[in-house]
Amino acid sequence: MLRLGVHSQTEAAAMVQLPDPDPEILAARDEIVAALRTLIAAPDGVIDHPDEIKPYETDALTAYKQTPLAVVLPETTAECSRIMRYCHQRGVKVVARGAGTSLAGGALPLQDAIVVGVSKMTDILDVDYENRTITLQPGVTNLGVTDVVAADGFFYAPDPSSQLACTIAGNIGMNSGGAHCLKYGVTSNNLLGVEMVLPTGEIVRLGGKHLDAGGLDLLGLITGSEGMLGLITEATLRIIHSPEGARPILFGFATSAAAGACVDAIIASGIIPVAIEFMDKPAIHATERFAHAGYPLDVEALLIVEVEGSNAEIDDLLGRIQAIAAAYEPAYERIARTSAESLAIWKGRKSAFGAIGRISPDYFCMDGTIPTGKLPEALARIGAICDDYGFQVANIFHAGDGNLHPLILYNANQPGETERAEACGGDILKLCVELGGCLTGEHGVGVEKRDLMTEQFSEIELDLQRRMKRVFDPKYLMNPHKVFPLAEPLRRLEAAE
C-alpha cells in the first residue's frame, strides 16, 4: 500500500515480514562486490557505498526499506548474463529494479540480495514504422518511447500514471496498465518480444516483430511476473498511429449509482471510449481545492469520458454519449470543444493524487478490480469499511474496466494508525475478491499484497505458481520475498537443503 504525504514513515509500521538474511552471504559482501566488479565494464557500475546505495533501499512503497549488498548497473545483455550466472552459482539473491516507482514494493531489496538496475540500458535499437514496432533496451522510460515516435505520429499505448519516470523493464515486470486500457489494453497486449536473461544466466528470445510467438506463451507468462523469472534486457513493443484527436466530456451525477449505470449504458450502446474515469465527492473536493479545474462541488460522482477520432467524429460520439447520459439526469455536463478545454478537464484528474496528499498527511492507494456492475455496491461497502475503521476515503478509478483506486486517508504520526489503515486496505481488497474481482489490477502484488494471496487462490494454485517459478529459477533467488506468502517457499528451500 502506497504511503505518501508530508510526514515521514516509521519503519516499525511495516506489517509484512521479510525473510531473515543469510549470515554467510552478508559476511561475504566484500568478496561478492569484488566479483561483481570483474563482470561489468563501467567503473561506476557497481555501487556499494552506503550513501549511494540509499536511493535503492525502497521504492514508492516507502514504508519498507532494506539495504541491499550492492547495486549493479549493467549496460549490456552480456553483462546481465554474467551477473545472473555468478549470482546463481554463488547463491546470491537478485532484485531487479526499473525506476523504483512500484506502489507494491516490487523493487524492495533484501539485505542479502543485490539490486540489478536498468538505468544504464537506455538505447533505442530500432524504430520500424512499416511494421509498427520499436525495439529498445528496457531502461527507456514509458513516456520516452512515445517521445521517440511522436513526431512521426505514433505512440506507445500503455500509460501508467508514473509514465514520466517508470521504465519499460518495470512495465513488463508488473504488466502495467493506465487510463487508456479500455481501448488499447495493458503492457502484455502491446509487447511483441523480449530478450531476457534467465536466473541461470542463459539468454533467450521470446517473440519478435511477428505476432503470436510460437510454442507455449512464455512471453505472456513473464509479463507481470514481477521480476521473479528473469531479467528483461531488450523489448520489442507495438507502436500505434495516433488518432486525429481526442476530447472528453465531463458529467456530474447526484449518486454514484447513477454514474455507474451511465457507464454501463455507454458501453451497452456500442461505444468504447478510450477512457472512462470516475471520482467521488471527497476526491472531487480535494482536487478542486488544489487544481481549480472547475469541477462541480455539489455532485456525488464525476465521470470523464474521452473519445477519439476526427473533430466531426468526436462531436458525433460525444453527442451520442450526451444523449445516453441524459437518462441518468446528470446534474452537470461540460464538453471539451478545444484541446485547451480538454486539458482543463484532465487537469483535475491528473493532479488528484497530489491533491489528496495536500489534505491528508498520508494515504494508501489501493488497486483492486471488480466487475463494473458491482460499482455501486463496492463504493457503498468501501465507505462502510472505512467508516468502521474511522478513516476518510476518496475514490478515483478507471470505471470502464472496474479498476478501483480507493485512497485511504490517515496520519502515520498517530500511533497505530498505519497498521489500522493497512488492515482497512486489506479488507477492501478482500471485498474486491468477494465481488468477483481481484487483489490487484495494475500495481502488482509485490510485498504489499503478498499475504492476501490466499484470499484469491487455493493452496494448490499457489503451490503450482511457486513450482512454475522454480522451473525458471531453481534456487528461488529472484525476488524470493514477493508475490507468494512466505512460509511455503522457505519451508521448501529448507527441505531442499
Place this chain on the structure above:
Amino acid sequence: MTGAIFRPETAADVVDAIRDGQGPLAIEGGGGLKGLGRPIQAAATLKLDRLTGVVEYSPTELYVTFQAGTPLADARQALAEKRQRLPFDPPDLTRLYQGGGADGPATIGGVVAAALSGPARVALGAARDYLIGANFVDGSGNPIRGGGKVMKNVTGYDLCKLTTGAFGSLGAITATTFKVLPVAPAEVTLALVGLDDAAGQAALSAAFRSPFEPLGAAHLPADIARLIDAAPGEDALTLVRLEGFPESLAYREQAIRAYLPKQADILVLKDEASAALWAAIRDVAPFQAPDDRPLWRLSTAPTAGPALTAKLKSALGGSAYFDWAGGLIWFAPPTGAADAGAAIVRPAAHAAGGHATLMRAPEATRAAVDVFEPLSAPILKLTSGLKAQFDPKGRLNPGRMYAGV
C-alpha cells in the same frame, strides 16, 4: 485412435476422469482439429463436447464465460444477440481437415487450446489477449483457476496466456472467460485491384500509418482471389477493412485513400459483402478440404512476408495468401514432398525472423517432421519444466506439440 472415450458432462466429471484414470489421455473438444499437431499415442480420449453452454454473460461488464465444449457458432450467436463479439475473431479451421467438420463442430476450448485468432488480430489482439479467465484441470486432477472475469488483473502469474496455445498439454480446459466488445454498426472494405505481393503488402503497411484504425489488412494474389466466392473479379486484391458508425465510416473510407497507392483501382465492399469476404479469409476458405495439400501457417514481420513467400514458391511451387498486413502467410506447397517442404520452409521462416507451423499434413509426415517451430535448448527446457509441473506424469496430450513434452 481406439480405446475408451470419456465424455464428461461437468467440470467435476473432468476432475474424476483425470484423477481416477491412468495412462495418456487425448483431449479434444469437437474433434475437428485432430489433424493439427503431432499424432499422439493415447489409450483413452477425454472428449469435452458435452461441456457446453454460456455459464455467465454480462454484456455491460463486457465479459462472457463459456464451458469449453461450447460450439464456436453457438458462442458467436450468443454474443451477436447482444450485438457483441469476440474481438479476436476466432476462425473455424475444422474444415481444413478431411471430415473434420463431420467429427464435431469447432469449440471455444479448441480455439483457446490452439490459440486461433482471425483477421482482426492485427488490430485488436489475439485469443490470448481476450482470455481473461480459464478454468482447467491439471494432469494430477486438480481444478485450477487462472485469471477471473475482470479485464485488468495482475494477481499472480498469467495462467490464461500460458493455457492459450498449449494444445491441452498443461490442462484440460473446462471453462473460458473472455473480454468481449461491441460489434460496430457498419463496416466497409476497400479492395485495391491488381497489385503484386510486394506492392500489396506496402499498401497495407501504409494503411496502418494512417490515423484511421484499419480492422483488417490482407492481400490475396489472383490465384487465391479466384477461389473465394466473395472476392470480386479475377485479379489480385489488397484489402483494407474499416468499421464504425456510418457517418464516421463514410469519412474514414475517403480519408484513408490518401495513404493508399494512387494508381490502383479501388472497389468498395459494404457490410455483408465485406463480412463474407473476411469470413473466407478467416476460415482459410481457399485451402479447405477436399484440398489435401500440406498447409503451412507462417508468422513474420509484415514487410518480410512477400520476399519469404516468393522464396517458398520458387523453391516448392504452390500458392499462398497474406493476412495481418502481410505478417501471416497461409502457404500450400504441392502434394508430394515427404517432409511437406519442411526442409525449405523452416530455414526460410527462421531467416525472415518468424516461425512456421505445419497446419495440415498426412499423419506420417506429422510424426516425422516438426509440426511446431523447433525450440532452442533453453526454451525447450523451460517448456518441459512447465509441463512437468502441470502434468507430472505426462498424461495430457503427451507429445502433441513436442516429442517428450
